[in-house]
Amino acid sequence: MKPAAVHEFYRRLSDVNPEPSTELKYVNAYTLLVAVVLSAQATDVGVNKATGPLFKVVDTPEKMVKLGEMGLRDYIKTIGLFNAKAKNVIALSELLIANHGSEVPQTREELEALPGVGRKTANVVLNVIFGHHTIAVDTHIFRVGNRTGLAPGKNPLEVELRLEKVTPPEFKQHAHHWLILHGRYICKARSPDCWRCVVAELCAFKPKTPAPDSAESQKAKAQKKAAKKPAKKPPARKKSKRRAA
Numbered sequence: 001m002k003p004a005a006v007h008e009f010y011r012r013l014s015d016v017n018p019e020p021s022t023e024l025k026y027v028n029a030y031t032l033l034v035a036v037v038l039s040a041q042a043t044d045v046g047v048n049k050a051t052g053p054l055f056k057v058v059d060t061p062e063k064m065v066k067l068g069e070m071g072l073r074d075y076i077k078t079i080g081l082f083n084a085k086a087k088n089v090i091a092l093s094e095l096l097i098a099n100h101g102s103e104v105p106q107t108r109e110e111l112e113a114l115p116g117v118g119r120k121t122a123n124v125v126l127n128v129i130f131g132h133h134t135i136a137v138d139t140h141i142f143r144v145g146n147r148t149g150l151a152p153g154k155n156p157l158e159v160e161l162r163l164e165k166v167t168p169p170e171f172k173q174h175a176h177h178w179l180i181l182h183g184r185y186i187c188k189a190r191s192p193d194c195w196r197c198v199v200a201e202l203c204a205f206k207p208k209t210p211a212p213d214s215a216e217s218q219k220a221k222a223q224k225k226a227a228k229k230p231a232k233k234p235p236a237r238k239k240s241k242r243r244a245a
């Protein structure tokens, strides 16, 4: 995508949502860190359901350590991989107390040294809490980057580095949230809503999805239905009665 188109791409997303934010619920830097660790391979909605009651009673590393691994598991057992995540959250809370004065560190190196914290989690915390211009590439951003031609890449790191290179400075602060929300609600994995997409003219994805009630869409549905119908069986041949010789 040419630089002018990239600028227009972000300008349109920023027009729709000038102040985007994370959909994960949190009450301070520590609870955001915990929420992001819990969100690996889980939906924000699912994480929020579990952390709502949890963060009412636990909002510091000390309280988390006191709750313990077993106690934490009870709160987060609806989230995938909850056993491993509970272990990591307790271990990272102990490390925050021991090495960081119970505060969330502000550098990528220190964050990534915590159990359960990878590059994506570190990027989210650095961006949301500390205002760094980081872009955490999750499954939605990876898809949007590749599908639109904005930042093609074979893996999340390639897409991240490409996005860092092409995103104009004035859009870097919110780029992560614009792209993630665009991927989650418009440029969806199975069937993107191209018909109501504000960046459609700029996007390289050719088979644009038509509006559900358009003639084009109705025709495609009818063709799909027809293809699914089992072919009619040919009429059974009558057995010829042979006369006994």
Ligand code: SF4
Pocket (backbone or CB within 6 Å): 147, 148, 186, 187, 188, 192, 193, 194, 195, 197, 198, 199, 200, 201, 203, 204, 205, 208, 209
């Ligand atoms: S036009 Fe379609 S494929 Fe392109 S960004 Fe919009 S929703 Fe995604």
